[in-house]
Amino acid sequence: MTTQERPPTEGPPIGSDRVPSLVLVHTGHGKGKSTAAFGTMLRAVSRGWKVAVVQFLKSGNWKVGEEKVGRSLGVDWWALGDGFTWDSDNMSETEAVAREAWSFTRRLIAQGNHRMVVLDEVTYPLNWGWIDESEMVEVLRSRPSHVTVILTGRDAPDSLIEAADTVTEMVKVKHAFDRGIRARRGIDY
């Protein structure tokens, strides 16, 4: 409880450095990693930036709400995953799909046609060893200087946190799922 704090009469320091782009990571086990990326995407779109989203787990079969609206806003959207791993009949195929998605994404970042690229749920194939960690860090470090990259997913590895400018851990304080409440259309997908 922190009631009766006083409203601040002085603002935070205004930074002095301008950087052309950032690497942002949203990790942790709480809700909000992907949605915060999509909210940031809105800001970029509103400034006229070209934005790309690559989803590493979701497949094209399951059109999520954010994809529909994102596309209507002109965002280039690729759901390149093979779906949930527990639905996979053939894990080496699922792995091959993820490797292909990464190969596509590194070319996309290097091309520099998009000023913001969102790599949604990319930490999962990274942690399963399907994407090489040092290669990903190298792609981020050597990206065109105007390209902001946002990466989401649980358990971001140290090397990725190191390479990022801003990292938020979404910590679950409580979640409706834990009380047996089903995922809700319009809120959870």
Add this chain to the structure above:
Amino acid sequence: MTTQERPPTEGPPIGSDRVPSLVLVHTGHGKGKSTAAFGTMLRAVSRGWKVAVVQFLKSGNWKVGEEKVGRSLGVDWWALGDGFTWDSDNMSETEAVAREAWSFTRRLIAQGNHRMVVLDEVTYPLNWGWIDESEMVEVLRSRPSHVTVILTGRDAPDSLIEAADTVTEMVKVKHAFDRGIRARRGIDY
């Protein structure tokens, strides 16, 4: 470091309870509280829900990117704050503006015309004692059953966490601002 984990071959339990709406709180000192609300708003919009956003600190003078895009998607948007408190010439006026915004918002929630209502940065006036905490909890508890409410801001008080279904704490692992990097248009606003 958690590389070489195995991809899960079993999904999480699917909840059995359907609830008509949820109360979500995004708190903590990290980046992503408001953007996650706007990302969730996208999902609601994509399902054809009527969505309202009330901003408790931002004033209408500073049109943020998300407002522009939100409006273009049909979201009803009210930036009802008096701006940053450190820009205030008259704090009792700033307080009155916040009280007015709350009075408006409780009517808006009670009316039930919007299936999702976002109360952005509402914890600040709450923690400054400008909005009564027990009154807010009562408004959430007695809301029309189809209305999902998302509340954002640092230091959400215990009673609000108690009243919520899902609470995420956005924890700052690192932030570009701490290295003196300025807020970036298209990313931070």
